[in-house]
Amino acid sequence: MSVIEARQAAVKRGGRTIFGPASIAIGAGEMTALIGPNGSGKSTLLRLFAGLWRPDSGDVFLDDRTIHSRPRKEIARRISFVPQETQIDFSFTVAEILAMGRYAHRGRLKPQSQADRAAALTAAADCDITYLMDRAVNSLSGGERQRVLIARSLVVEPEFILLDEPTANLDIQHALDILALCQALSRKGKTVVVATHDFNLVTRFAARLILLEAGTLVAQGSREEVLHPETIQEVFHVDAELASTKAGDSVYVFHQRAAG
């Protein structure tokens, strides 16, 4: 199974190092959550993994070769990126949006094949948006649009799906729906990485956590290995205590840290 691995990768902006150097790998068809406060480098790491940004030092490998030595279309066929910004100003239908997702397979001029059509239908069914196919994407609700964007990333039939804050603009019910969908995808063998600041929600679904702070790796591993009340206090600057729900889930209860 394929692996994306950052090796001592660092990103600089305006002469300042905003991320790294850090060595982190993802793969193995797991669902991984990338957590940390705002500005901790979650989005940066996600873009490094997606091959959208080039590290200023160090390397990002996709299996045995660096990601940037591979053709843009090969990366696009293997790694899907779902951006946070979901506003679309043009009235494309959902079906058109899904068809666009096959660019890396079809190129500029090849007509739509049976495989292209099948991939779009499967992706729509997986994300439960088949009933939206004829709708204009700019007329959908936030939750519907997020599902469409995830479906568009599935149309590619990728090995990796990287999502940047997929639940940021959603209410709790739709946030849980989206995360359950991500978990279902990882169970089908996709490597799913979700960057989010809302670790309380995501930790119920993700098998593995990567905790970042100020562009550096604080901890990675299972929920138990990464999240302690002390770590949360350290990274997020709030007091937290662990509580259990009736369903047996553990949740964190936060308190504003007392002044001084």
Next chain:
Amino acid sequence: MSAAAQSNPVTNVSSRSRLRLPIFYGFLVPIIFLSLLAGVGIGSTHISWITILQVVEFKILPHAWTASLHITQADAVIVWLIRVPRVIVAFFVGAGLAAAGVLLQALFRNPLAEPGLVGAGEGAVLGGVISFVTGWSATSVLSLPLMAMAGALLALFVVYVMSTRGGVTPVATLLLAGVATSALLSAVASLLLSVNIVNWQIAQEIVFWMMGGLDARTWTHVWLCAPFVVLGVAACLIQTRDLDLLQLGEETAASFGVDVESSKRMLTLTAAILTGAAVAVAGLIGFVGLVVPHAVRLVLGPSNRVLLPASALTGGAFLVLCDLLARTIHPPTEIRLGIVTALCGGPLFIYLLLRQYRGVAN
């Protein structure tokens, strides 16, 4: 999933409200044909459609076939040397401006982008003025469209760099950058004009052309414009999938395998060729690139594979009809063509701008 329940019926826009392509072309093709016929036939001297067809036959078919036709010299001159080239130039200028509008709207991800609003038009005008005052246009006719294209390219580059940060172009920044760049470029064009005002003949030619219009267009103008417009539209047609994805955002386009930088370079160059070819023969005619793609998008949807050719053809027919209106509404004087297109496009522009600020866009 309760997702079905949350969809808002008020904003429920379905693709079923779009016109099917055969129906659209079923209307458009006769409209194009009739607009060309009306453009040639109607004017200070009315010419019947039979005479028009006879003259055209006489000019393009082998003489052995058309020996039996009786055509007066006056009709032949009016039709073939005055009206036909003017109508053909109008068609290609309209097609070029509309296609350039579609490209710029995708490039800036904004339905308000238009050659005249993002600096490309004024850039092309300045390029043309330079080719007039240096005398290059007198030595080589091709220098006019080439300089206009170079000017449009430069202006687009400046506006893009000024208004776009990290692949995002805020509408206010785009319009301000476009207005500022246009003002600067047109000031330079006016300066060149003032300096050369002593040469009355050149000055008059420049003024006439800066105002925009299709007076006294000849077959030379057809050949200066049409091949570039055909080339530009053909170049657009092989990039429609890149255009679609770029409209969703540069990062999204890149993540789906588009080589964003090279695509943007190609698109900017194509938009400059189309704008330059149009401005070189007709001066700056505003709002065609805004009105036509907007109307076609409402009817056919935003997919560029469909939108681009339909907009180019509609733009051609639109400008032929606008020119007909400009020539005939207040005889014997002709109204400037730019006034007619601005009267159509200005209100639409204001409407779109207001709507965008309310957060709903087409």
